[in-house]
Amino acid sequence: MRDAAPVREASGIERFLAMGTRVELHRFGPGDADALARARRAIEAVDDALTIHRPSPATALNEVLRNGGTARINDPLLLDALLRIAAGRAMTDGLFDPAAQVGRADAGWQALHIDARAATVASDRPVALDFGGFGKGYALDRAAAALRDAGVTCALLSAGESSISVVGEHPLGGAWSFAIPDPRSADRTLAEVDLVDEALSVSSTLGAGALAPGRAATVRPMDGVAIRAPRTAVAVDRRGAVAEMLSTALIIADDRQARCLQANGRRMIFELAHDACDGMVTE
Numbered sequence: 105m106r107d108a109a110p111v112r113e114a115s116g117i118e119r120f121l122a123m124g125t126r127v128e129l130h131r132f133g134p135g136d137a138d139a140l141a142r143a144r145r146a147i148e149a150v151d152d153a154l155t156i157h158r159p160s161p162a163t164a165l166n167e168v169l170r171n172g173g174t175a176r177i178n179d180p181l182l183l184d185a186l187l188r189i190a191a192g193r194a195m196t197d198g199l200f201d202p203a204a205q206v207g208r209a210d211a212g213w214q215a216l217h218i219d220a221r222a223a224t225v226a227s228d229r230p231v232a233l234d235f236g237g238f239g240k241g242y243a244l245d246r247a248a249a250a251l252r253d254a255g256v257t258c259a260l261l262s263a264g265e266s267s268i269s270v271v272g273e274h275p276l277g278g279a280w281s282f283a284i285p286d287p288r289s290a291d292r293t294l295a296e297v298d299l300v301d302e303a304l305s306v307s308s309t310l311g312a313g314a315l316a317p318g319r320a321a322t323v324r325p326m327d328g329v330a331i332r333a334p335r336t337a338v339a340v341d342r343r344g345a346v347a348e349m350l351s352t353a354l355i356i357a358d359d360r361q362a363r364c365l366q367a368n369g370r371r372m373i374f375e376l377a378h379d380a381c382d383g384m385v386t387e
Contacts, residue, residue: 116140122151123240125264129247132258132275139254143247143261150243153181154235165225166232169216174226183223189238190218192349199353199361201325202238203231209328237322237352240267241305241344248303248344269303269344284338287311287376294336294374303344307351308336310376324356331355334377340370 116131118140129143136142154162161179168175177183192200193213205211210229217226235242240263248269251259259271260280274280279298286292287310297304309322309331321330337354341347354365354373362373 118144120144122147123155123243123263124157125240127264128260128262129251130260131251131256132260133256135251135256136254139251139256142250142254143259146246146250147243147263150181150185150239150246153179154185154239154242156232156234162233162235169225169227169231169233172227172229172231174224177223177225183220185235185238185242186218186225187220188242188345189213189349192238192346195346196349196353196365197361198325199356199365200237200349201323202233202235204323204325205232205328206321206323206330207328209326211328212325237307238345238348240264241269241303241346241348244269244303244344266306266308267304267344267348268299270299271301273300284336287336288334295338295372297338297340297370299340302340302342303347305339305344305347305351306336307348307355309355310334310336322352322355334375336374336376338370338372338374 115133116139118129120127127147129140131140152160154160156162156166161177161182165175165177165182177186189200189202201213203211203213203216211231215227215229215231244261244263244267247261248259248271251271257272258275261269268282270280279300282297282299282304283293284295284297284306286294287308307322323330335355337351339347339350339354341350350365350371354362354371357365357373365371
């Protein structure tokens with residue numbers, strides 16, 4: 105993904121690795137001197153809470169849930185993430201499911217019982233959570249909030265280029281314009297998307313991201329089938345976490361479900377088996 109508009113020099117840049125990808129934070133114009141440092145800490149805090157690739161609150165939760173037990177959630181970010189995912193599942197009619205597992209229709213979010221007041225999660229069967237289709241957008245949401253709190257009114261945040269969030273307008277005025285690359289060809293694009301104070305998520309079953317080491321398959325929660333059809337989905341929302349959940353849901357959706365998901369926002373699905381694509385934007 106690339107910014108198609110000319111960009112004046114940023115007044116601050118932070119680059120680092122988190123959530124298994126390269127993160128870039130670009131600040132333009134006024135703001136506290138430590139604004140980018142605060143945003144970086146916000147992203148790293150989400151990574152520390154939700155990663156399943158090293159010991160974390162999420163891995164501790166999974167250890168309990170794999171045995172069909174009850175876990176107390178002591179980490180506020182993990183609890184907040186679980187509650188936001190529960191809302192996202194309702195929004196996507198169950199298509200977004202971080203507990204879905206290949207070959208197991210009996211697994212999935214429906215096996216979980218979350219008590220927000222008691223801060224507990226219980227499962228009546230073995231389940232494990234993977235926050236990969238949620239965490240980057242959620243982290244960018246928290247980083248963007250940290251920047252706004254620090255007085256920043258113009259910024260670009262990127263996590264692996266498939267998750268983008270912008271604060272305010274482009275530094276030259278107007279919207280930030282992004283081209284969505286065609287994963288089949290480096291010199292082709294699928295669409296262009298304009299953002300102002302919004303977030304963008306791209307999910308695909310093709311391309312380098314889909315083949316990254318440790319990348320879990322996108323699973324249809326109803327029957328545990330891994331999605332192999334060549335597709336790319338794009339979703340725009342005010343919140344990065346919502347955009348992430350929607351783009352994942354669009355990859356899984358059948359035609360009827362995709363039309364329902366596209367009815368209330370800028371959401372596109374591209375079928376990439378042939379040169380023709382079926383992407384549609386609904387404003």
